[in-house]
Every structure is written in structure tokens, then in C-alpha cells.
Amino acid sequence: MLKRYIILIFLFFTSLYAIAQPGKPVSGVKGIIKTKNGQPLPFAAIAVKGTEIGTISNEEGKYQLDLKPGYYEVVFQYLGFKTGMKAFTIENKMETFDLSMEEQALTLGEVRIGSKDEDPAYTIMRRAIAKSRYHFLQVESYTAKAYSKSSFVITDLPMEFLYKKELKEIEKESNFKKGVPILNESVSEVTFRQPNSYKQRVIAARNSQDKNFANANAYFLTSFYQPEVVKAVSPLSPRAFTYYKFEYMGAFRENGIEVNKIKVVPRSYGEGVYKGIIHIIEGEWSIYSLDLQTVNTGFNIDIKQVYSPVQDVWMPINQQFHVQGGIYGLKGKGDLVISQTFSKLQVNPAFQPDIVVVDGKREKKEAKKLSFLIVK
Template sequence: MTYPAMLRYLLFFSLLLGTTATWAGIVRGKITDPKGEPLAFANVAVRGSATSSASNEQGNYQLRLEAGAYEIVYQYVGFKPRVEKLTVAGGDTATVLNVTLTPENYNLGEVLIRASDRDPAYAIVQHAIDWRKYHRAEVAAFTARMYIKSIIRLTDVPGKIMGLVKVGPDIKPGVVYLSESLSDMSFRQPGKIQERMISSRVSGSSKGFSFNRASKSFNFYDNLLQSGFSERGFVSPVAQNAMQFYRYELVGTSVQNGITINKIRVTPRHRIDPAFSGFIYIAEDGTWRLHSLDLSLDSNSGIEYVDKLRVEILYAPAPATRRPGLFSRRK
């Protein structure tokens, strides 16, 4: 028996496309939903650059920018992206910009499904599976500076562990582990990764060392993913054999920047299958790429130490120029 706990990861990539000698101003604010509730771990990015950040658990964010005009893109899984234009003044200045994001409306059009028909989601997912190898090998190489924040929170504390060992009064619900790390990572096909940790910090411990590793992050274009909380691997919803493990349901569609985004509910075919539950969002952009994910694993999945592991990923194009003909489609 383990303490009921929730683990969440915050991970964002900042591609090293250049360096900046000085910072001139700060842009900060809070990101909330229409009810005023904070949106934790929302993505905040400067359009056309490698500069990005993310909101904390209270929805607060901060960016350091040189003087100039910018377009800031705010994104959160399941919500409409929002773009704000602003000008950062020179000198040691601060610009406060609070942002409210609204949920995206995913409407299910008139689709006639007979009892013998499969849900339209299966055809969409099959397209994504057909393009999986292409997206997995799409980027030949990159270098990134990566920030990871790991939080372990106890949602409840039992009176005894395994009914035998009494839990002391010093163990209470709340955050019991908080670590941050900054590292440089380089990647080159096929799967060659090098990572150098620049700094790490564990809250409440001057000698604590973070075990965060950017190179251990999930890649849902792999067939099998390792959670770190189980010896078994878990099947990606777009793995080559995913349809043996998942049921799919088209919840609805939305149009973003002229591209149709399909919201699809995924559930394990059997209660103890090594599979995720939640939603995947697939873009009809000609390559059927993953747009975003909101997935979770629980005790039925076979994870240990925590009751639930939730993974939220929002994919975005890297601010780099692709040379025509550099990549080709492969199945």
C-alpha cells in the first residue's frame, strides 16, 4: 500500500537558436479560465522565437524580454489559443498582462453511424498511426535547453501503512516533493541523446539533488512508453498495435488556424490493459499529427507509488526553417 498521491510534471523546451546578452524588461501575469480558476502549466511562448515559459500551479507566469514589440501566444490543452501583442519598454521595467483562456468548442456534426459501423475516430487514428514513423523521424537533430519541475502531492494520508505501521503526525496532505532542474540536451537521429544538467534544486533541502531527466520524457510516437512508476511499459494511443488495446470515440471537432482538430476519447479495451485513458487531439493537416494530449494512468494500469499519473502535452512547431525536401514520408 502506498500513500495516495498525484504526480505532475512541467516540462518546456527552449531551442538554442541564439543568445541574448542583456534582458531589458519583464512580462508577467496570471492565466485563468472564464471562472477565474488558475490554469496551471499553461504554455506561454513568444511567436517566431525560441523563448517560452509556463505558468505555475497558481497560474502565474513570467518572461524576460529585450525592449521591442512582441506577439505572445498563450495555450492550454483543450482551450482556444490566444495571441496578445505588446511592447516591452527599455530599462528595468515590468509589464503586467493577465489573460483569460476560453475552452475550445468541439462540436460533433451530423454523423450517421449504423450499429455495424465503427466510430469515425478509428479512421482518424489509423491515419495518425500510418504517419507515426514520419513524425518520429521528422526532426533530424536539435539542441535544447530544458526546464523540468516535478511535484509530488499527497491527497490523503492513511492512519497506517499496510495496516501495521502508524503514520506520524508530521506527514500531512500537500506537496511533499518539489524539484526543479535546468539542463542542456542534444538529439540526433536515430535516438542518440546527450544531456548535461546545469543546475538542480529540491525545495526544503540545501543538499537535495533533482533526479529529473529531460531525456526520459514521453514520446507518444514511440510504440511503448516507460512511466518510471512501473516495470511494464504502456502502449501509446497511436502505436502500431494500439487498436488491440484501445477503444476510440470522436467527441467533436474544432477549427484552429484553418486546420480541423479532432478530439478523441481513448479508453483501455480491458480494465488492466497497459493503456492510457483520456483524450488525444489529432490535426487534419495532411500529416495527421498529434496536436495535444490529456492522458492519465491509474492503479488499474499497474503503476506503483502513486494513485494517478497525468500527462498533458501541447505540441507546437519549433521556430526553425525547414529546407524543402529534407524529410520524406515513411511508414
């Protein structure tokens, strides 16, 4: 029984891929990503514009991007902060570039702040929900280079003497030891094709535990555009208004787009629902980023996603999963981070980018003129 629950915990934190060792870098750029106050920003997304090259910062905000000599434009993204970009001309050496990122400043529009009726978050979410299936099916196929890094540690295992036999078996099979982190790191090529075909090819990886443990596919291959995300109702589900209330927190503009910040408030928090923040792009009604928490089998799970445009489609380039908790006296905590850079993305030609979403409750006249994607 104990072994079963330890394996269940590792669902969130094991790598997808086999074991290999990446080579040492020759040239590129490295540095530290931090706030204006000097606080490090862990797991920030770093990607080379127009390529499949990307990485993430570590727990101390440090990053290293291996690049061949040439000209590159590097994009830095972190949830809640302004996107940064820096051009580099790389020679046969490792350049150093430290970045201080600015927090996003929110504004409240006059129309929205002056509204005395329904919170404007509801019309934003109705539009996003109405278009969620469109976004889920919009991409026909893609190839992505995925970098994943995970760590997990058992912090408490009471009454160990009762499970001595099981513990010896687990240690033998997985190198598991109480208080010793299990680490996994990998680079892989992922190919996707609708409706749900995923294939992975290992490029390089290193692994401190047995490859037979369960993996985290259930989370990072799941889209919040689906009605349910691993046994919890998505805020973009058609049933969302039954489970959630929404609050408009403001908006910000970046690179010519307006992004709405929406607070997700469960009507009753617990297993099966999320709470937190979701950012929705005005007009597109797609996800810009999110930071949502839920509870699953005694563990508190924090999920963060950052999206970026790929051929005019907003795709998740950085995903983080942080978990802490316990079950039957077994306690642990860990992190899983996935960074993806996309290429060969094919959009379904049946999905037109200029599709219109109308809120039937606020725009009754416009709704009568249209017969598609009317939010009710």
C-alpha cells in the first residue's frame, strides 16, 4: 500500500525520457533573471525568437542558453512581468547578460470601472469559454523541442519500522531515500497531431531514479481549454459558472495587445476546482497566462502557464507544477517545469482567425445579426 502511494506522488515529478548526458556548452549567453528589487525569478522562460532554441532559469534565477556563433533575438518571459527582449551577436565564447524584469502595471478602463451592474469579468469569461473549443482544436499538428526539469523529496515518513520491507523494495527499484531529492532533467522532441496523438523522441536527459515510475503526462499534456483538467473543472469549461465566480482585476497592454487579469474564485474550494488568476487576451479571448491552485489526493498543487504567439497562435511555452502535502502520514514536496519551443505548426484551415464572439447578454442587437459563437 505504501509503495502505491509513493508511486502516485511521483506522478507529478518524473521525467518523460530515457537517460543520456548533454554536452558542455561552447558559446552562448548566460546570466541571472531577477526583479527590480534584486529578487531572483526561478523557472523563467527564455527562448530565441523564430527558432526551437529555449531554456528556463533555475531556482536561483540563473540561466544558460547554448548558441552557435551568430545573431539572435532572445525573449524573456515570466508570469506577472513585462516580456523582455535582447539582441545578441554571439562569438566563440559565453556572453553574460543579467536582466531585471518589471512587473506588469494594471489599469482599469473607464467603461469597466464605471459599470454598476455585472462584473466585467463575466462577459470576458463568457467570450473565452465560448471560444475555448476553437482554441483547443485550432492547431492541427506541431513539433516542439521540450526541456523538462523535476525534483521531488519525501519529507516525512512516519512509522517506518512498520514498512521496512516495502521501503527496502522501493529503494532497490528507484533509488528512493527519505530526505534525498529525486532529480530528472531532459530534452526531447515532441510531435503532436489531432485529436490526441503525442510522440516523444529523446535528445538528451539525465535521471536519478528508475525510469519505470509513472510520468506527468496527465498534467502537462492537458489543455485548460478542455472542460476538465485532471479531475478538476477548468475555468474555461461550459460548466464554469456553476463552480466559479469571477472578478475583474484590471488590464495591461504589451506588444500591441490588451490582456485582462481575472480572479478565479471557486464557490466552494476543494478537490475538483481551481482558484487563482487567469489572463485573457482581449479580442482573441485566448489564454495569455495563468496561475491556478487545486487540491488532489491530499496534495496542494500550483499550476503556472505562460503563453507566446507561434504563427499567430498562442501556445504554452512555459509550464510549472509545484506540489506539497501528504497522505496517510506520507509527506513530500516537489517541482516540475517544462519549457517548449514550437516549430512546424499547422493550423486547421477550417478555423478562421477573424472569428467573432458576441456576448448575447450585453450585445443583444449584435447577437441577433450573427448565428455563430454567441455567448449566452
